[in-house]
Amino acid sequence: MSSQPQPPSSPPSNLQGKTTWFSSIGCVTTYPDRRDVFVGGALIGSFANGDYAGRNIQLIACLSASGVHRENLAKAFGISSRTLRKVVGRYEEGGLVAIVEPRKPKSRSTVTPKRYEKLCAWFNEGVTIDEACKRMRGRLSRPAVGRAHKRWADERKAREAKAAADHFEATRQQTIDDLLVVSSSDDRRKQRRATRTRGASDPTPTQSSSPRAAGTPRARDRSLDAVAGGPAQQVQHVGGWIMLAMLASLGLYRTAEALRAEVARSMVAQGKRFMMAGTLRVALDATVLSLTIAERTVEGVRRLATPTAPVLLRASGGTSPPAVRNALGRLARHAAGSFELLMTTLFIRDSEQRASSPERVVFYLDGHMRPYTGKKTIRKGWRMQDKRVRPGTTDYWVHDEDGRPVLRESSPEHESLSKRMLPIGDKLRRALCDEQVRVFLVFDRAGAFPGQMAELRDAGFEFATYERKPYRRFPVASFPHELTLGTQSIAYAEDSKKNLRNGRGRVRRIMLRMPDGEQVNILAVSTAPADEVIRAMLTRWARQENQFKHGVERWGINQLDGRQVQPYPQDAIIPNPARRRLDRALRVARIREGDALRKLAQLSEDHPNRLRQQQEIDVARGQQRDLEAERKATPTHAAVRDTELAGKLMQHTDEYKSVVDITRIALTNAESQLAAILAPRLPRPQEAKKALANLLGAPGRVNVTARRVTVTLQPAGTGPERRAFDHLLAELNARKLTLPGDDRGRPLRFQQEKR
Helix, strand or coil: CCCCCCCCCCCCCCCCCCEEEEEEEEEEEECCCEEEEECEEEEEEEEECHHHHHHHHHHHHHHCCCCHHHHHHHHHHCCCHHHHHHHHEEEHCCCCHHHHCCCCCCCCCCCHHHHHHHHHHHCCCCCCCCHHHHHHCCCCHHHHHHHHHHHHHHHHHHHHHHHHHHHHHHHHHHHHHHHHHHHHHHHHHHHHHHHHHHHCCCCCCCCCCCCCCCCCCCCCCCCCHEEECCCCCEECCHHHHHHHHHHHHHHHHHHHHHHHHHHHHHHHCCCCCCCCHHHHHHHHHHHHHHHHHCCCCHHHHHHHCCCCHHHHCEEECCCCCHHHHHHEEEEEEEHHHHHHHHHHHHHHHHHHEEEEECCCEEEEEEEEEEEEECCCCCCCCECCCCEEEEEEEEEEEEEEEECEEEEEEECCCCCCCCHHHHHHHHHHHHHCCCCCCCCEEEEHHHHHHHHHHHHHHCCCCCCCCCCCCCCCCCCHHHHEEEEECCCCCEEEEEEEEECCCCCCCEEEEEEEEEECCEEEEEEEEHHHHCCHHHHHHHCCHHHHHHHHHHHHHHHHCCCCCCCCCCCCCCEEEEECCCHHHHHHHHHHHHHHHEEEEHHHCCCCCCCCHHHHHHHHHHHHHHHHHHHHHHHCCCCCCCECCCCCCCCEEEEEECCHHHHHHHHHHHHHHHHHHHHHHHHCCCCHHHHHHHHHHHHCCEEEEEECCCCEEEECCCCCHHHHHHHHHHHHHHHHHHHHCCCCCCCCCCCCEEEEEEC
């Protein structure tokens, strides 16, 4: 048989397709929409383009005939020899069913469990994504390996975070108790040693004999005894001592000193020195006071540099911004994580004690984009207030049901809220005293996705959020219940469940009819009554969003604070800037074409500018073709090392800002406590925090005795405000607050100067 046999017969003459012979008696005639198969001049079958099952049946039927050459058969059917071998192999393995049922092609981008295990072993050895692609020898595409690397990195980060959290949970209370015991014993030992070595000519306690570590502030801790026994001294900003005493009662100073003592002991064991207790106390005092007088940053410490600063800070020589940054930075480098965890636990447990329900604690969760305006190249994220992307960092804030902040976490990757809810919820649940108390998370539509809601429900969390549109609208008669919230009357109903689909089950749906006639749906998983869920959801904006605004304007939560940067991980997958640039250029070219078409449509047939506009259209379309061709070859996401940002993209370290923000959170909580006492006594309760700021920044006179510290304040205020101040100061005096660092623990007594 020759390689190109001549057929004894031909297909019917009325067929006008292209004929290809695969044997001496068989051929295939190809048409634009189908192929007809002839054997011996008779039509034995036909299959349409894309009908792979019909094609495979005809292939097997033709192979059974005698004198069929396989390569010619594959060419006649329009397939490769390799495809023909695969069809024959599947037929021999599974029969006719194997070639009729559609079979999903095995993608080279599929990461099977075995391949993923191998990749994880390589990544643990330090193999990069490119090296892993070479080792896979083309079995996996680079994007698939990149996704596997991100999954491996996320799993490793989650394991490390869980291990750290478990370790902290197991040792937290014992560690802090041990630190406090050792710290107090060290202080007593230092006092005894100072008493023995103090000369008769030195009327004040001497400083600790430990040498000053290099780089620590020159300001030394000074006891209140230095001003005791003399006349009352006029001190500027002494109203800030209220905040110092409040933060001491919240445990801020005690926790910081315990961690400092632990770090100092470990460094002494290594033959190194660390900052002294007084140095850290002065730095914290200066930070708290600068924030209290509305400076919003640590740089505001320079506003404290008045002639009365030594008395205000109880430090010889005052202090400076570099000295404060140095002290806080040393604490941040060695104990930022522990400091944040311990203080967060205190804030969460305080929220638990003030919760309106003994069964659950409500927490509001939301993201807040902190923009950056410096010269470094920082990854961009969406900022809702600006309706555009901006360089910066996304902070995830948690507030309790009173609107007080308890936790802040940052993400330079600008992760979605739904990815951070479970880890934050676990942290909140571990911090609660009673394991039977449930965490009730309230968040907006940014986290209202079916998969995330199912995960929260399965993890044992209660939550409430808004349902995303579209959803069915109900008539007025469908809302039988009514709830009064403030001055508004809201009708609601709870007669249906929301199906999360894909086997995720159902969640609770509460339908609200607002006073303006608009319908709003709330999705929840909670055993709480419907009115309690509605109140928690509808008061989120007034409590959390207003707190964001107040935090920015009063306490400076958007401040950069730490300026240290580090390179962004080179293996991290980011949106490809080259792709974004092509998209922008393509939009410009399309706008250019549209403008030219619009101008051309307005010109008459014989207008001389028609040729120029047509040329403009041709140029714009040519640009679009070139850009679209380049766009197809440019991936939407890529590793940092493969983009133009390699070596340029940076991210800010978070340790220093974490220490400063914990101080801000403590100040906000203390301010809320004071405002809650002051507001009922004011003619305008909504101005309580503004009036309180006048009191906290007021000057006054300080009189120190062996038994108490009396502070006579001189605040600005109207008659009603001054009467409210008297009530607040009386409440503070009843608490017997003390200043941090006062070894004698003398109670503070605040009063107003009479006019």
